[in-house]
Amino acid sequence: MTRTTQLAPLLVAAIAVSFLSAAAASNTTATSSHPGRLQVLLAEVSRWRERHLADPSSSPPGVRAANTVAAWVLSFLAASVSSAGGVGGGSLFLPILNLVAGLSLKRATAFSSFMVTGGAASNVLYNLACAGGGGRRLIDYDIALLFQPCLLLGVSIGVVCNVMFPEWLITALFSLFLAFCTAKTCRAGLKIWRSETRGGAGAQSSKEPLLLLPPAGSDEEGGGGGGNGAGAAGFPWKDVALLVMVWLCFFALHVLIGDKRGKGVIKIKPCGVAYWLITFFQLPAAVAFTGYIIYAKRKKHVVHSQEDSKEDLVGATMETLPSLTFPLAAFVTGALSGLFGIGGGLLLNPVLLQIGINPQTAAATSSFMVLFCASMSMVQFILLGMKGIAEASVYAGICFVASVVGLVVIERAIRKSGRVSLIVFLVTAIMALSTVIVTCFGAQDVWMQYTSGAYMGFKLPC
Numbered sequence: 001m002t003r004t005t006q007l008a009p010l011l012v013a014a015i016a017v018s019f020l021s022a023a024a025a026s027n028t029t030a031t032s033s034h035p036g037r038l039q040v041l042l043a044e045v046s047r048w049r050e051r052h053l054a055d056p057s058s059s060p061p062g063v064r065a066a067n068t069v070a071a072w073v074l075s076f077l078a079a080s081v082s083s084a085g086g087v088g089g090g091s092l093f094l095p096i097l098n099l100v101a102g103l104s105l106k107r108a109t110a111f112s113s114f115m116v117t118g119g120a121a122s123n124v125l126y127n128l129a130c131a132g133g134g135g136r137r138l139i140d141y142d143i144a145l146l147f148q149p150c151l152l153l154g155v156s157i158g159v160v161c162n163v164m165f166p167e168w169l170i171t172a173l174f175s176l177f178l179a180f181c182t183a184k185t186c187r188a189g190l191k192i193w194r195s196e197t198r199g200g201a202g203a204q205s206s207k208e209p210l211l212l213l214p215p216a217g218s219d220e221e222g223g224g225g226g227g228n229g230a231g232a233a234g235f236p237w238k239d240v241a242l243l244v245m246v247w248l249c250f251f252a253l254h255v256l257i258g259d260k261r262g263k264g265v266i267k268i269k270p271c272g273v274a275y276w277l278i279t280f281f282q283l284p285a286a287v288a289f290t291g292y293i294i295y296a297k298r299k300k301h302v303v304h305s306q307e308d309s310k311e312d313l314v315g316a317t318m319e320t321l322p323s324l325t326f327p328l329a330a331f332v333t334g335a336l337s338g339l340f341g342i343g344g345g346l347l348l349n350p351v352l353l354q355i356g357i358n359p360q361t362a363a364a365t366s367s368f369m370v371l372f373c374a375s376m377s378m379v380q381f382i383l384l385g386m387k388g389i390a391e392a393s394v395y396a397g398i399c400f401v402a403s404v405v406g407l408v409v410i411e412r413a414i415r416k417s418g419r420v421s422l423i424v425f426l427v428t429a430i431m432a433l434s435t436v437i438v439t440c441f442g443a444q445d446v447w448m449q450y451t452s453g454a455y456m457g458f459k460l461p462c
Contacts, residue, residue, distance in 0.1 A: 079115065080403065082361075083404075084410035086427070097395075138365070144239075147328065177317065188354070192359070192421035251380075256268065325341060352365060
């Protein structure tokens with residue numbers, strides 16, 4: 001399968017956004033006086049969404065109950081699949097909550113943060129339980145430490161860009177980016193599949209260090225684990241404590257800033273002097289944390305290299321890659337996540353795979369980092385007076401259980417088939433589905449904005 005063949009079907013949906021905008025701009029008068037089939041269809045879908053979301057309580061009790069149960073079932077399925085792939089699942093939860101449960105997009109976003117947190121917490125606890133039972137530690141805390149400060153900084157920058165950029169540009173960029181990542185991840189999955197079929201990873205190209213898989217039954221799989229950095233024994237309390245410190249620091253800054261309407265713990269004028277001072281303070285905080293972490297990890301790597309011949313993944317990778325590879329990758333991932341309004345899991349996993357992380361370690365580590373990001377959003381929603389916490393907690397509980405189910409199922413499938421590439425293909429499927437969902441509804445919203453005469457240019461951040 002050629003590169004062009006892989007990209008072609010995935011880019012069709014993304015190109016639809018630009019096509020719709022161009023078609024609308026080419027003949028505004030004709031469109032308004034003689035609407036075509038496409039416009040009629042989009043208008044009907046838009047009216048259905050407006051009626052469905054206008055007042056869900058006006059629906060008969062039986063219909064509301066059926067919609068709620070359907071949303072629970074779909075959320076369970078989405079959470080189980082997303083958890084197994086190490087993806088947060090927010091891109092799947094939002095359409096379910098919005099179109100099936102009948103929640104407004106704003107409320108669905110808040111509920112989604114609860115669901116992602118529940119699924120990620122379950123994923124992390126499961127991986128910790130497996131490690132405690134003598135299995136290989138899947139979560140690589142070194143990678144999480146190197147990513148977290150710049151990831152959170154990137155999210156803040158991306159959110160500001162999200163406010164400034166027009167919706168048509170965000171939709172087009174998101175669709176194209178997801179299509180590109182889907183094609184790259186699919187290519188990686190095919191490469192690993194062929195490698196597994198040959199019985200090893202030794203034939204992989206040196207140009208792409210993608211996923212050098214350990215042979216079954218090796219020390220890496222059994223827990224001796226020096227090669228991938230995730231197999232070391234013992235729980236890294238110091239690393240987790242530093243992660244919590246980073247989380248608390250950025251969380252405090254976000255709580256002080258408040259939301260875009262100025263609603264926060266303390267009274268700060270939106271886009272005032274204090275607002276921008278606190279916002280820009282995130283930059284030196286991220287640089288300071290990242291600099292200290294890089295210094296500590298390099299020192300740790302040197303000590304371990306002197307003690308024995310084993311190397312941890314981060315230490316070995318930092319010797320072959322530029323020092324800023326991990327922080328820059330984290331910043332870009334966070335910025336894109338904030339710009340597109342999604343959790344970082346959908347983008348973190350492909351980034352970790354491209355760096356050369358084992359698929360199982362990438363999925364577990366991605367879920368661990370998603371837990372920090374999603375929990376920050378969840379706690380912020382609670383502090384800002386979110387309504388419907390009990391209902392959101394039910395969805396979070398469903399995702400918590402579903403995540404364990406998905407992890408158990410994918411783990412058994414991997415053991416039975418001997419193919420870790422199943423995780424990569426699962427991530428590919430989720431990204432492809434997200435591309436279609438985002439493109440279709442994004443294109444519809446952009447079209448309706450254009451035909452209604454809404455402003456579609458760049459905006460100021462305040």
